Amino acid sequence: MSGDDAQLDKHHHAPIxxxxxxxxxxxxxxxxxxxxxxxxxxxxxxxxxDTPAAFVGLEAFSHIWISWQFHHNYIKKDNLANKNADTTKTTGFRTQVRPPRLGGNQKIGVFASRSMYRPSALGLSVVKLERVEVIQGRAFLIISGADMIDGTPIVDIKPYVTYSDALVEAESGFAPTAPTLLAVTMTEPAYEQFVALADTGQLINNEKAINIEQDTVTTLMHQMQSQLLPSDIDIIKALIAQDPRPAYRRTQINMPFTMRYKSVDVSFQLIAGNELQITAVVEVM
Structure with a gap:
C-alpha cells in the first residue's frame, strides 16, 4: 500500500x-x-x-436499480452480546452467515450472501418503475416488487439496462431458482376481521395516476403506509406464501407468528406440512 493509499479515508460517505x-x-x-x-x-x-429535472428520461426504463441501507441492522447489539464468534467487536464484521435458503444451519461467507450483516450495510435491488409522479413540485417514484421496508434510506437510483444487466447464462450458486411457495388459507373469522377493517376507497395504483390538484404528499403516504384496501388480501397472502418464519421453526405446527402490514397485525400459523393459515387480522392500536 502506498503512502497516499494509507491516508485515504476507509469509509465512503454517501448522501441519503x-x-x-x-x-x-x-x-x-x-x-x-x-x-x-x-x-x-x-x-x-x-x-x-427531489427536483423533477433529475428524473427526466427515467420513465423510458421499465426497471431501476436502487442502492439502500439496512437501517434495521442490529449488528452493534449483537456485538455487545458477543453471540457470534465470527464477529469482531471493533468493526462488527461477520465473516460468515447462515442464509435462510440453506435452512439457517449451514454457514457461508458473508460475501457469498445477501445478508444484511455486511461491512457496508448496503442493499441493492432491481424493482419495477411504475411511474414518476410530481406532487407539489417534488418527484416521487412509484415502484413495485421492492424487498425494502418502510423508512429504508435510499442512497442511489440508476436505470436497469437489459443488454448488460440481464445475464441469462449466469449461475446462481445455492439459489438457482425462486423459493417454493406455501399454500395460504384464511379462517372465516380472520376474513371477516379483514373485511371489517378494509377501506372501500381506491388506492393510488398502477392504473390510477395521482390527481396533482387534489392529492397531497400526506395523502399519498397514508395510502401507501396505512390505508387497508380489499385488494391487500392478495398481497398479504403472497407475502406469507414466501414463508417469513425463521428456518428453525418451519416444522412447528400451530406456532403463531404475526406480520405487521399497513395498519393491521396479521397472525398466521402452520397447520400442515405446506399450508399456512391466517387466523386473525387485528388493527394496530
Whole structure:
C-alpha cells in the first residue's frame, strides 16, 4: 500500500437521497429478494434530490436499480452480546452467515450472501418503475416488487439496462431458482376481521395516476403506509406464501407468528406440512 493509499479515508460517505415508504414497517414478512411479491411502494426523494429535472428520461426504463441501507441492522447489539464468534467487536464484521435458503444451519461467507450483516450495510435491488409522479413540485417514484421496508434510506437510483444487466447464462450458486411457495388459507373469522377493517376507497395504483390538484404528499403516504384496501388480501397472502418464519421453526405446527402490514397485525400459523393459515387480522392500536 502506498503512502497516499494509507491516508485515504476507509469509509465512503454517501448522501441519503430519499426514503422508501411502504406497507411493511417491520423486517418480518418482507420479501427476502426483490420482485417476489408485486408490492406497491413509494420512494420519497429529499431536497435537493427531489427536483423533477433529475428524473427526466427515467420513465423510458421499465426497471431501476436502487442502492439502500439496512437501517434495521442490529449488528452493534449483537456485538455487545458477543453471540457470534465470527464477529469482531471493533468493526462488527461477520465473516460468515447462515442464509435462510440453506435452512439457517449451514454457514457461508458473508460475501457469498445477501445478508444484511455486511461491512457496508448496503442493499441493492432491481424493482419495477411504475411511474414518476410530481406532487407539489417534488418527484416521487412509484415502484413495485421492492424487498425494502418502510423508512429504508435510499442512497442511489440508476436505470436497469437489459443488454448488460440481464445475464441469462449466469449461475446462481445455492439459489438457482425462486423459493417454493406455501399454500395460504384464511379462517372465516380472520376474513371477516379483514373485511371489517378494509377501506372501500381506491388506492393510488398502477392504473390510477395521482390527481396533482387534489392529492397531497400526506395523502399519498397514508395510502401507501396505512390505508387497508380489499385488494391487500392478495398481497398479504403472497407475502406469507414466501414463508417469513425463521428456518428453525418451519416444522412447528400451530406456532403463531404475526406480520405487521399497513395498519393491521396479521397472525398466521402452520397447520400442515405446506399450508399456512391466517387466523386473525387485528388493527394496530
Amino acid at each position: 437521497v430519499g426514503y422508501h415508504r411502504a406497507p411493511l414497517s417491520q423486517k418480518f414478512g418482507a420479501p427476502r429478494q426483490p420482485n417476489l411479491v408485486a408490492l406497491t411502494s413509494v420512494i420519497e426523494m429529499l431536497a435537493p434530490y
